[in-house]
Amino acid sequence: MVSVSPLAPKGGFPDLPVIEGVSFATAEAGVRYSGRPDVMLARLSAGTSIAGVFTKSATRSANVLDCQAKLGLDSSAMAAIVVNSGNSNAFTGKGGVLAVQSVNAAVAKALGIAENRVFSSATGVIGEALPFERITAKIDELSNNLCPDLIKNAAHAIMTTDTYAKGAGAVFDANGGQISIAGIAKGSGMIAPDMATMLVYIFTDAKIAQPLLQKMLTTLTNKTFNCITVDSDTSTSDSLIIAATGKSEAAEITRTDDPFFEALHKVMRDLAHQVVKDGEGATKFVEVQVLGADSDADAHKVGMSIANSPLVKTAIAGQDPNWGRVVMAVGKSGAKADRDRLSIWFGDVLVAENGWVSPDYSETDAAKHMKGEELLIRVDLGIGAGQSTVWTCDLTHGYIKINADYRS
């Protein structure tokens, strides 16, 4: 039995608001795991706007291709999301396409909806045939058990090497009524999202047209899920879908600066952080802040270069305030940098400035910061106004242990 990540939220799975217009069900289909739920179904009421972002991988899964094709279609009819864990249905050839169609058709039939309103995802081992009959055999059971307050069960059903279920939500007062948001996510390896990450589902009762919802989602993905990395490996199945049922009594959202944007931002950031905190083998959560870059894009490059460096990540695992490796990662990033203008902090401790270790540097203070569970590495390139913040975890024996044995 794998123990829960030491970085897991202390209070366990949060109390999430029930979203009007959304119901969930889960089942044990035995796709790969036994004795635990491994399929989840969500039904979305008519009028739900659905937006999504997906992996840019050139070898993306049959499910991802199918979802992408459906996003632009008419969005007024009832819809569904169906997800299995244990097998990603990626690199499964024509059989993979058939699997997606079969599962979608079973869901469409059971719920009485159109197939082009069924969005399916799969996560787990790559390159093995998905035994989709085990899933289709459970669709009737699932559709009979749909219930609005089962999002926690859904979060559990989509887990693979995750050590805890991930959820985040928000409720806020808007013009004319309250708006609620509830989201779930799963990690935990192959995390270096290139568009979206792993599997993430967010539900809200907000009234919002699909194009505006898609625009907000894309903007916020670039600030949240595209700013995390566990191991620099990009999944073939990354999918983030948001469904807005429009059931709230609040007025329709029509502007990108609506308070809904910030509420959604917080939910997405929270879920992204939870994915990092459940990174395979993780014992430290690290925020990397980069400022003073030539551009925001350059700052992001430097941040990801630090966050992906195996030498930086092993130093963090060893609680070593090794600024030399941070300098190395800045140097290799490809971003504009000047060794002699660089400043580096671990937490509040100024480690390096003017091309060398700071005269005030205290190794004792830096070492103390490194002993914490949540660390901050701040780098000022001293060149321009570009900024970026990214999040990662350390690289430990646990990662090797999980991945030298597990066929994912």
Add this chain to the structure above:
Amino acid sequence: MVSVSPLAPKGGFPDLPVIEGVSFATAEAGVRYSGRPDVMLARLSAGTSIAGVFTKSATRSANVLDCQAKLGLDSSAMAAIVVNSGNSNAFTGKGGVLAVQSVNAAVAKALGIAENRVFSSATGVIGEALPFERITAKIDELSNNLCPDLIKNAAHAIMTTDTYAKGAGAVFDANGGQISIAGIAKGSGMIAPDMATMLVYIFTDAKIAQPLLQKMLTTLTNKTFNCITVDSDTSTSDSLIIAATGKSEAAEITRTDDPFFEALHKVMRDLAHQVVKDGEGATKFVEVQVLGADSDADAHKVGMSIANSPLVKTAIAGQDPNWGRVVMAVGKSGAKADRDRLSIWFGDVLVAENGWVSPDYSETDAAKHMKGEELLIRVDLGIGAGQSTVWTCDLTHGYIKINADYRS
């Protein structure tokens, strides 16, 4: 005591030819290590052509910057190379520049040569002041002990976390006489060269003008040292210097298709492989062949994406023929790829074709190949004629152990 890599050449350090015009000496300066030589000096006779390639890191060391400035200068006078291990003199500010100047001046004075003909390198911890007085105190001793047949000692003096000294050489009959080549290198972490790698010194008695030597070196670096990776981290000190004394009786080399080119290629490839085989924690040496790509550049991208993937490398450590992770690495590489045209082999075993596992695939055969020490992963993208071969090692607990503890 760290044990020698299981991938080390079975016969130990090779018998290298003595290069006329080159002498070596080593000393124990106690820069960081004690009880072992940590400085090496090489004197090069007048008329030696010197070419070099260096890291492109934006935070490269004072020594690298100094060497790069000297490469274009007059090359007729006697020259020297001085190298210390234990401290890389990188990110050491103005003090680092002073350290380089002081060591160079001491060497120039002891050998009676110009300072702009002294090339210095340093390797080891980043960001700590180089105690250069310990080196300058040993320069007289070094210059008194110079001797042509001490290249093996030099290979030992430049080691840091290396578990064995690395050497390769060649002797071949050329027009008018024999030509000899002898080279040494050190690794072993922070290996993802971006121009050259770590420290490599190659000596030859060939007669060849500096511009042609530089051209050959740059071409061959792109086929050898720029095609290896241990951990995707690019050093701040990567330096590869070649010195051609012209003492051979063979005719001057004037064409890039001279047999010297292939002889040099073999020596460089051998040294590059030895660096990978001493990768931190390595237990497997892996050749990744990519063919059928849209361009050679795309093939290289795919090769490096596979060779740098922590998930592929941990699967190799676990002896798992996990083609799914190879598919993932192809997908994230950024190169043009089509899932359904992709073929993958482990050794001679065809694993996947036409977008899925091959009907003839034998897991038993693939698993047998993975148990070997030298592995081959071959990927045919099925799109064009672009090709590339890169080399890497597996990612094991040994890497974590070395890097969570060692301040490099």
